[in-house]
Amino acid sequence: MRILAIEASGMVASCAVADENAIIGEFTINNKKTHSQTLLPMVDELLKRLEMKVSDMDAFAISKGPGSFTGLRIGSATVKGFALALDKPVVEVPTLQALAADIAQTEKLICPLIDARNENVFAGIYSYKNEFAKIKDDVSGDAGTGTEFQNVIPESIEPDMALDIRTVCGKLNGYGREVIFLGDGAKVYRSIIEEEMKTKYCFAGNNNLMPRAASCAFLAVRYYNEGHIIKGDLHAPEYLKKSQAERNLGKQP
Amino acid sequence: MKDITILGIESSCDETAAAVVVNGRDVRSNIISSQIDIHRMYGGVVPEIASRKHIENIDPVVRQALETAGMTFNDIDAIAVTYGPGLVGALLVGVAHAKALAYALNKPLIGVHHIEGHISANFIQYKELEPPFICMVVSGGHTHLIKMTGYGEYEIIGKTRDDAAGEAFDKVARALELEYPGGPKIDKLAKTGDPHAIEFPRAKVENAYYDFSFSGVKSAVLNYINSCRMKGVEPDKADIAASFQNCLVDSIVTRTIAAAKEYGLSKVALAGGVAANSGLREGMKNACDKENIELYYPAPVLCTDNAAMIACAGYYEYIKGKRSGLSLNAVPNLKLGEA
Known part of the structure; x- marks a missing residue:
């Protein structure tokens, strides 16, 4: 089973191929928002290097959002095109969960933050649950590097949210647990986080700051195996925010 | 084949x-x-x-x-x-x-x-239509008078210097408090009004006979509506719609016919959303008939x-062998002739 994953929800354009055993390849660029021009040539280049064809894939995974509305749609339209052309399913992966999965097993809370401008963020609160404890018990043995290890994923303990950064910090303070911040929002609002946080916290390094298709593919393999697949027609990005026009309409008396 | x-x-x-x-x-x-x-x-x-x-x-x-x-x-x-x-x-x-x-x-x-x-919608509507012909493109974003020399090959003879025809329709429709999309609403309303009730200005662009300017007529309509309301008179929307549409149609028809005659072409086609306007079709048809010019326009769905x-x-x-690559991008301001 092979999955091609696409991540285009923000500044990063990324694609990756994974199967049950490994991330087979990844191509990631964190430079300019030119996804419309770069994404498909990147997929082409990646598949050529892997000596694979897009028709060799069993499913197409998409980092479904939240994020840049336009970026999300470029990724979505691409994945939908693949799925429709080849009659293969789509696996939707929450962008913030994929981002959280960049942090390996930890007992801390993971808070992925995507900058949504003007002190607003798309935020998630994730943690590793029971599986982590199981792995920890086995830490002296081989199981720690086995299949179980690979399948551990961070789970959301609150629905992903679109809020201002200070409110997110307030929510986190309520948990009274140590927090790891990551994502571009962690960098942009670092000083506000430092001001607002009452519990212990730390920031992930640059290697963990961005959403990557490898993480999306990693989660997608698990979702695929659990049967969480949909027809491409049914996939639409998770914007978490209505359009400005709809919000304005709602404000009118 | x-x-x-x-x-x-x-x-x-x-x-x-x-x-x-x-x-x-x-x-x-x-x-x-x-x-x-x-x-x-x-x-x-x-x-x-x-x-x-x-x-x-x-x-x-x-x-x-x-x-x-x-x-x-x-x-x-x-x-x-x-x-x-x-x-x-x-x-x-x-x-x-x-x-x-x-x-x-x-x-x-x-x-x-x-x-x-x-x-190209004209090629679908008329299986026998072949270039060359004069084509008047009128839509929400375009007002281009062009000479089609081949398939996908053309010369631009004239274009609007400001608003597109469809844009002028939309703005006037809004001033008349008509629902979006305004073009078809004006067209319908115009049928019940007098096209000569109000003489709105027919703008000419100096030294560019084939170019259009619609912002003047649009402003004239808005001013007219305002001045009526200042006087406490409710403007006759049907007359305004008819007079405005007549003004636009007149500008478009005269230039199109002149271009057909100048370039010696006996075929004229309409294209774009505003080509569905019945006033434009009728005005263009009458003018073409007088000059023995064959008029083509697509069915409304096209x-x-x-x-x-x-x-x-x-x-x-x-x-012709044209192919686009994997890096094809959307170009929101793509100009005619740049494709």
Whole structure:
């Protein structure tokens, strides 16, 4: 089973191929928002290097959002095109969960933050649950590097949210647990986080700051195996925010 | 010769459309999912909402285009897609989808200029129509008088210096408190009014006979409405609509006929959304009849944004060998002649 994953929800354009055993390849660029021009040539280049064809894939995974509305749609339209052309399913992966999965097993809370401008963020609160404890018990043995290890994923303990950064910090303070911040929002609002946080916290390094298709593919393999697949027609990005026009309409008396 | 079958995709504004066309003119399906009802409550097209709807609609619309044509992707020789001009977010959905389809199916991709699509709608309507002819393109974003010299080949003779004709229609419609989209509403209202009730100015562009200017007449209409209201008189909307439309039609018709005569062409075609305007059709028909010019205009369904016209334009590009690459981008301000 092979999955091609696409991540285009923000500044990063990324694609990756994974199967049950490994991330087979990844191509990631964190430079300019030119996804419309770069994404498909990147997929082409990646598949050529892997000596694979897009028709060799069993499913197409998409980092479904939240994020840049336009970026999300470029990724979505691409994945939908693949799925429709080849009659293969789509696996939707929450962008913030994929981002959280960049942090390996930890007992801390993971808070992925995507900058949504003007002190607003798309935020998630994730943690590793029971599986982590199981792995920890086995830490002296081989199981720690086995299949179980690979399948551990961070789970959301609150629905992903679109809020201002200070409110997110307030929510986190309520948990009274140590927090790891990551994502571009962690960098942009670092000083506000430092001001607002009452519990212990730390920031992930640059290697963990961005959403990557490898993480999306990693989660997608698990979702695929659990049967969480949909027809491409049914996939639409998770914007978490209505359009400005709809919000304005709602404000009118 | 083997038949060439093109799948066309269009998402430049508020219609998600897909069509299957054989040999450029034989339309096997022409599916249009319109969002007009959604945008009406905002008084115009909201780009973000349009883009979101495109993403939801694109797969079913393409599927339906194939099903209606009784075909599968195996029967398709190439995919043509509108890459500009239009709303960038809206265009991107069609472009990214078409590129992914073409890549996964290993079929050629052809980026098509939206307005060249509108012109091509005439080839679908009239199987015998061939260039050269004069084409008057009138839409929400365009007012171009062009000389078609071949398929996908043309010279621009004149264009608007300010508002496009469709834009002027929309702005006047808003001033008359007509519902979006305003063009058809003005057309309907104009039938009940006197086209000579108010003489609005017919602007000429100095040293450029074939160019248009519509911002003057638009302002004149707005001023007229305001001055009526200042006097406490309710303006006669039907007379305003009729007089305004007559003014626009007159500007368009006189230049088109003059161009046909100057270039010695006995065929004139209308293209674009405003080509569905009955006043324009009638005015142009009368003028063409007087000069023994044959007039062509597409049926209303082909005047609105549709993908059959994109597949048609794509076909003529295809047989000329034009192909677009995987890096094809949406170009919101794509100019005519730059495709």
